[in-house]
């Protein structure tokens with residue numbers, strides 16, 4: 476898919492799939508490496524049967540060369556301006572039999588997060604979510620559920636918009652693709668964890684790309700924003716540990732600018 480077509484889909488549908496971002500010859504090793512990072516680091520569980528590891532880059536760098544894939548950065552720069560930064564790097568494993576998740580839009584549009592743009596939010600692209608298919612995604616394996624076009628709404632089911640977050644939505648579909656593909660969507664798009672009905676874990680990775688002008692410091696442990704809006708209020712918010720300096724130094728040159736803002740002191 477070329478840039479114009481991808482931008483067209485993102486504008487109208489809110490999502491599209493880029494195929495072959497990780498070559499078939501590499502994706503098996505990366506899947507095993509990410510799975511091992513989740514399982515050896517005691518990753519958190521958000522939905523029953525789903526394993527996750529936030530701040531994944533501190534634990535595993537096997538996938539790092541692909542984060543600066545030109546097709547992804549061209550889309551991100553066209554929609555967000557330059558420079559673009561990575562805000563989240565989280566591994567997600569749907570184990571066979573996992574529960575369905577709840578409809579939500581991602582940070583900063585999730586109204587349950589301490590840091591959010593209050594609904595009704597303005598109609599602009601402010602954050603991009605990518606879900607990396609380290610296993611093949613399908614209706615059977617638990618390919619992410621999306622509601623096409625929902626990014627054009629100024630609210631989402633976390634914001635009491637009349638849609639039950641726990642129930643199927645009539646126009647929902649599964650994002651599907653071969654291992655090595657990347658689902659990219661406007662973070663306002665309504666989406667949900669899907670049940671994995673296959674016999675194998677579905678391994679994925681959520682990487683989010685933010686514009687330079689969006690304040691993401693609430694995600695950083697110890698920041699003023701996090702202290703004020705999460706620690707002092709007891710609110711709920713995602714956390715992304717900073718990248719250790721030796722890990723940052725080891726990153727490929729094109730990837731370093733994406734994490735320069737998030738290196739541990």
Ligand SMILES: O=C(O)CCC(=O)C(=O)O
Nearest residue numbers: 567618619667668679681
């Ligand atoms: O792993 C998936 O398919 C969906 C994950 C998700 O909903 C999220 O990271 O916000």
